[in-house]
Amino acid sequence: MKSIGAFLLQRLVAGLLVIAPVYLSVLLLLKGMGSLVGLVRPVAALLPDWLPREELAALVLVLALCLLVGLLLTTRPGRAMRTWVEHAVFDRLPGYRLIRSLAQQVAGKGEETAWTPALVEIEDALVPGFIIEELADGRCTVVIPSVPTPFAGAVYVLDRARVHPTDVPFTEAIKVVTRWGHGAGGLVQAMERTRDMRISPGAPATPARTVQPRAP
Structure with missing residues (x-):
């Protein structure tokens, strides 16, 4: 009975490791959309009434912003800015470097030697x-x-x-x-x-x- 409980606990943890990042990403996306609803209201008024206008416009704006940031990171100034932000902000967060190394290993990148x-x-x-x-x-x-x-x-x-x-x-x-x-x-x-x-x-x-x- 104890071994069954340990197995179920391990499976629960394994599932959380998959679900938690997805859940947090969705929460951040919804939070960003909620913050931008007021900004996109004039543009949303141009869309048909049967659409969730404000939410749709906010989602498009968030995705466009993500795409823009991704494109900027391919340039030399963008890479320099990312390095500065990582050293000044993210590296101070406990476990950030280790999680980043793990993500890069999963993605098949060789920039990090951890894991x-x-x-x-x-x-x-x-x-x-x-x-x-x-x-x-x-x-x-x-x-x-x-x-x-x-x-x-x-x-x-x-x-x-x-x-x-x-x-x-x-x-x-x-x-x-x-x-x-x-x-x-x-x-x-x-x-x-x-x-x-x-x-x-x-x-x-x-x-x-x-x-x-x-x-x-």
Whole structure:
């Protein structure tokens, strides 16, 4: 009974991680529309009576504003302004940089190094995890996700030698966790390829310690 309750709680958290951003985005959109209703009332009067005129005009204005900001961000002044705003405002918000890194990993962008997929040595096992940051003393902060909820788990600070990055997309590593480990062989192969690429040509390879996965 306890395991069923834990499973339902994990599924609830996983659902919230999907629903909450969508819900907040809708709330922000509705708030923006409500703030602009008074401004668009003269334009809305030109629309047919059978349409929700003020709300429709406000929605169009909000979407146009979002498009305009997106276009501005493709220019050099726009990128400079975004960088300044992020450093001056958003970076002061707790968790903003980590959430931004996570979003960029999901989108397939390589601008951020946080949430890098890795296999981590925990006792005698290789455990799928994500590198959050590399510390000045050479150690790494890693997150070990719980199964099957990838965004809940434990945080470890480990020696760099025990953390093995895997050259796989973030979404592929997430799938391994959500599928109860199915497909972990691809992570092991990616770890071995990454390790072989770091060995200098002609230099004697140092035998790596073999870590056998713990039997279930």
